[in-house]
Structures are given as C-alpha cells and as structure tokens.
Amino acid sequence: MTMNMRPKAAVFSEVTRLARGCAALVALLVAVAFAGAVHAGTIDDAAAAYDRGDYPAALRLYLPLAKAGMSIAQYNLAVMYSKGLGTPQDHAAAATWYRKAAGQGVAAARYALGVIYASGQGVLPDYAAAMTWFRSAAEQGYCAAQYNLGANYYRGRGVAQDYPRAIKWFRLAADQGYAAAQYVVCYMYFKGHGVTQDYAEAARWFRAAADQGDAEAQYGLGAMYSAGQGVSQNAVEALKWFDLAIPGLDAAQREKAVQTRDLAASTMTPQQVAEARRLVRGWKPAP
Numbered sequence: 001m002t003m004n005m006r007p008k009a010a011v012f013s014e015v016t017r018l019a020r021g022c023a024a025l026v027a028l029l030v031a032v033a034f035a036g037a038v039h040a041g042t043i044d045d046a047a048a049a050y051d052r053g054d055y056p057a058a059l060r061l062y063l064p065l066a067k068a069g070m071s072i073a074q075y076n077l078a079v080m081y082s083k084g085l086g087t088p089q090d091h092a093a094a095a096t097w098y099r100k101a102a103g104q105g106v107a108a109a110r111y112a113l114g115v116i117y118a119s120g121q122g123v124l125p126d127y128a129a130a131m132t133w134f135r136s137a138a139e140q141g142y143c144a145a146q147y148n149l150g151a152n153y154y155r156g157r158g159v160a161q162d163y164p165r166a167i168k169w170f171r172l173a174a175d176q177g178y179a180a181a182q183y184v185v186c187y188m189y190f191k192g193h194g195v196t197q198d199y200a201e202a203a204r205w206f207r208a209a210a211d212q213g214d215a216e217a218q219y220g221l222g223a224m225y226s227a228g229q230g231v232s233q234n235a236v237e238a239l240k241w242f243d244l245a246i247p248g249l250d251a252a253q254r255e256k257a258v259q260t261r262d263l264a265a266s267t268m269t270p271q272q273v274a275e276a277r278r279l280v281r282g283w284k285p286a287p
Contacts, residue, residue, distance in 0.1 A: 043073060050076070055086030066097060074101035075109045082112075082121075091122025102133070110137035111145040118148075118157075127158030138169060146173035147181045154184075154193075163194025174205065182209035183217045199230030210241060213285040215248025219257050226264055235268050239276035244283060 046061035065073035078097035081090045101109035114133035117126045137145035150169035153162045173181035186205035209217035222241030225234045242261035
C-alpha cells in the first residue's frame with residue numbers, strides 16, 4: 001500500500017479558536033486571575049459570574065478592573081467582546097482590549113491579536129502584523145502561536161516561505177504535546193520538507209499525535225504499519241489504527257479509510273482481525 005499523505009487543512013489557514021492555546025498557559029491565566037483577587041477584590045466575583053453564565057454581570061465587574069490596568073481582566077473582557085457574551089459582539093473592542101493585555105505581556109492576548117490580524121476581525125487583514133504577534137506569543141512558549149507561526153512560514157504568509165523555520169516552530173509546539181503540530185511534523189518528515197526525509201521519524205510523530213486521538217494521525221499510522229514504512233509491517237496494528245481513526249474523520253476521508261480498512265482486513269486471518277478489534281476496545285487516548 002502506498003501512503004497518500006497530505007497536510008492538515010489547518011496548516012493552510014490560521015486557527016481562529018482561542019481555546020486552542022496551551023493548557024498549561026490557560027491554567028496559568030486562571031491562577032493569575034485568582035491571585036489578582038487579593039489586589040482587586042472583585043476579580044473572583046467576575047470569574048464566578050462568568051462561570052455561572054451571568055455574562056452581563058461578569059462584563060460589568062471586569063470593565064473597571066480592565067480600565068484600572070489589570071491584565072487578566074483586560075484579556076477576559078476582550079474574550080467577551082470577541083464572543084458577544086454579555087454585550088453585542090464587537091471585534092474592534094476586542095482588539096483594543098487584547099492589545100492592552102498584550103502590552104502587559106499576556107501571551108494568550110498576543111496570540112489572539114495574531115489571529116485577529118490574520119483573519120481581519122475588527123482590523124484590516126495584515127499577515128505581517130499577525131506574524132509579529134504570533135512570534136511574540138511563540139517566544140513566550142505559547143504552543144498555538146508556535147503552531148501558527150510555523151504554518152505561516154510553511155505557506156509563506158506575511159513572510160517568505162521557509163520550510164526549515166516552519167518545522168522549527170512546529171517542533172516547539174509538538175514537543176509540548178500539541179497534536180496538530182505533531183501531525184504536521186510527521187508530514188514534513190514524511191515528505192522531506194525542511195528536513196531530510198525520514199519515515200521512522202515521521203512514524204514517531206504520527207504515534208505521538210495518534211496516541212492523543214488525532215484521527216488523521218491514527219489513519220496515517222495505520223497506513224505506515226500496513227506498508228511497513230518507518231515501522232515493521234504489522235497488519236494487526238494497521239487494522240487497529242484504521243478502526244480507531246474512522247469515527248473521527250470527515251465524510252470524504254471516512255469513505256476512503258473504510259475502503260482501505262476493509263481491504264486490509266480481507267488479507268488477514270480471523271484471529272488477526274479479532275486481535276486488532278480487541279486492541280481497539282482496550283485503547284484509551286494518552287492523558
């Protein structure tokens with residue numbers, strides 16, 4: 001079987017969901033919010049109002065704190081304007097508050113500004129500005145920004161196309177466990193984009209993303225086991241990963257994956273198929 005690898009669509013378009021930031025940094029922002037209660041007195045009330053879905057109250061409580069210069073309040077206020085929570089959606093206001101928080105070093109706000117400039121939400125689209133903000137957040141270790149910085153170098157958006165720089169930033173995000181980046185790293189090793197082609201290294205990164213439940217990585221890993229590329233050929237492992245991948249693929253991918261899976265299963269013994277299905281039942285994504 002010959003693999004037909006392709007990069008994820010996200011490599012060619014900026015991520016627009018702010019929730020894709022690194023879990024560790026999100027946790028840090030929460031910690032900062034609660035630590036800020038000592039100084040502001042009402043940041044915890046604002047957070048509690050937000051958590052219970054009382055967005056108008058949360059907005060009312062965050063606003064004076066943001067105006068007083070509290071960076072986490074500025075960031076949270078920007079999120080609320082961006083999503084239209086407790087107020088009509090206002091991308092321009094969101095950009096203003098993200099910029100204030102970014103000026104105080106909040107990595108998530110710097111990343112958000114990169115997304116805003118890349119997508120033209122509340123500002124004129126400006127890939128060069130997007131790259132500046134993505135780089136700023138990426139240098140603080142924010143993995144979603146590292147991923148997007150790599151994506152822009154990969155495509156040549158706001159900068160000259162540069163595969164070696166792209167994989168540098170993808171690797172930094174991948175090393176933090178960012179599954180989308182792990183998938184792209186394996187694709188680049190598979191194709192030899194910016195690195196020496198290395199199927200074994202591609203398979204290693206496929207497994208890292210597949211173990212987290214990334215369906216495309218699971219399918220790719222199954223194909224590598226089926227073809228014996230970068231790993232020892234193993235029909236049971238191939239069928240296991242095909243089965244795990246199929247529910248998470250989109251309709252077009254799923255149709256092809258089912259055909260590939262069924263073709264692979266047709267060459268296996270009943271015992272091999274049963275073993276693969278047993279492994280599927282016992283599989284759990286990595287924490």
